[in-house]
Amino acid sequence: MRTKSRVFFLTMLIVMIGASPVHAAKRPAGELRAKSAIAMDLATGSIVYEQNADEQIPPASLTKVLTMYLTFEALQEKRLSLTDTVLVTPEATLAGGSRMNIRSGERVIVRELMKGIAVASGNDACVALAQHLSGSEDFHPFVAAMNAKARELGMGDTVFKNPNGMPAEGQLTTARDMLKLSASYLRRFPQALTFHSMTTYVHNNRNHHNANRLLNSYDGVDGLKTGYVSASGYNNVVTAKRGDARVVAVVLGARSAGARAAVSRQLLDIAFQKINQGQAIATLDMHKGSGKLPAPLAKAAPRQDRDLRDAQMLADAKVAQFQQSAADTDARPAAGLLQRKTAQGAYAIQESSFQSRQRAERRAQHLEKKGLPVKVVTTRLDGKGKFYRVLVGPFANAQDARKTERMLGHGSVTLE
Template identity: 40%
Template sequence: MKKGFILLMLAGLLLQPAANGALAKEKSSVVLADKAKSAILIERDTGKILYEKNSDEKLPPASMTKIMTMVLIMEAIDKGQLKMTDKIRTSEHAASMGGSQIFLEAGEEMTVEEMLKGIAIASGNDASVAMAEHLAGSEEAFVEKMNQKAKELGLKNTEFKNPTGLPVQNHYSTAHDMALMAKELLKYDGITRFTGTYEDYLRQDTEKKFWLVNTNRLVKFYPGVDGVKTGFTNEAKYCLTATAKKGNMRVIAVVFGAETPKDRNAQITKMLDFAFSQYETHPLFAKDQVITKVKVSKGNVKETNAVTSEPISVLAKKGEDVKDVSQEVNIKKKIAAPVKKGDRLGTLTLKRNGETIAESPLVAEKDVKPAGWWHLFKRVMGEFTKSG
């Protein structure tokens, strides 16, 4: 096992453990979501909870479901399994979706980039199902992937039945789990290019030009808001998972069950105002930053870089001074090819006074393929020659 300790002198610290999908809590007597069934406010990098109300209550998420749909799309792009320019064909089933849609016709093709616009901006149910079928072969298989990813993220109170959020029995989530999904989605820098766009067009050079207007009005009316996803059904009422960034700090606010769009936006606005007025973030590492090299046995290369899987920061209340934060890098003992880009190789741990204050996965920067027998033979002979 490889360990490294680096003393970091920081301007401030107010951080609790946030490992394995758990969110650390900040006690607060402030009432920020009195007109919502449940709500939560977290800082994105640390995962720290700044405010919550009934955040573990299972409720229908409506179209906020599409956050997980977008997570799986962005993950596939990041792993090289999908390209923005790939053409996606619309099936009869996808074209039959009701509710919010971009009016795809059976057999119509759009690029992944266009489908993402349709999902992120217009909340297209038809685009969501078309992407689901392309990635997993069927909508049902994609839903299995959604639930598998939920388990990987440590979401204990979420169950998906479709990739759209259309009403169906036993399809539920919580404000807490939605915040974690949004946290995961925001690892992918390119996603806010879609979720943060207020208006755009599809089929622009055709007679069927289609105007997209973001269902999240705060994208236009609250500075710094660039996502993530609204939701509404008669059962769920008005819901929103929003994110905003000011300076170094990005926060995520979630509201379930507001009675009107005005109430929904007002609750989110109050939470965002509270976060930015009371806290500040001190970045330590960017996503994909190289932390250490890792030896890989039986690979076509001897080692690969272990990089951060997400931005890593320290959160402080404004005006607070803290120092003496150490960094510990723990790498798995045995790592053998094949290694896929994004595979977990170890953990980066932040400590203060011997206490763990944050943990984050370190992942493989690139694929490492198994070495052929001749490659391994030459490597062994090379080592033998050196030792002689």
């Protein structure tokens, strides 16, 4: 009898231990299905909801809110105008992930690039603007300005590595920091919603749709920005106005685009209800900032007409050199991952090769969705006809090329 009791006790203990992780994984009642979230009344700065708001997460395309912020500061200081011409460099067109489809050597005015960033989430447009404001193809002054502005605004848990949010080690933010940025952005530049409220945008015959699903489905929503990288999940900063109340809400780490929209809608509902009831849990600790363009960009001079002509010649030479390198990569039409060092020290990877342009472009589009810089290059081989090579790159060094080559065999992150 004692033996049976002991067996029964041990059996129940095993069942309880095995079941405990299931209960631990459940979300507390009322918690949103996202890694973190926060919402506030913009007029008063009152926070009406927060959930893990200080957890660090890659920002993905929410980064573009700060890129737009700095662009508006440059406009305000008349260092830039909406009709200024920006020369698109080869580096800008090679930005992976979502793009507005600008072309190397194309001249695009600032206003159109801003539309491309706000609506198409153009990683290429971000690089083009960052290079233009930095005065050269090196956009590090722009990134330095991004981090300086983040510090001004009290974003103590945020670090930026690039102007578009493409995956980069150490590039992190929090829901609270994104709320600080977005609140300052809307207060200083309410005209920005003219861009962020657009639902579609066309450039180079490519129609882009704003990924913010709430623009057409939630009463009062008129901006801001969505984002996605695999390391964070689906992110969103959204703002909505009803009567005299404007809510700014941040959702980080939803499981899908549909879940992001659903959680954002739920958060807005909670926020408006709390505001109507006069409830708040805290006040956002905001820093006003200098109100000026940070020193790294204030010291840089945006490209002028003469600079654009010089840059155009350099861009043309780079494109020609890269295409020649692609043509020399391999003398066989067989697919394969190959590397080729160019005369300027860049590396390109031949991912595949086709006799059909349509198949090559299909393959390139698939790789672009994985966030990779891709080109389709035509090569004519003696006695074998024309082939279309799918190239990934260029890369500045062999280490980066090999890293991407290995990644190609296992998939990679995407960016919205």
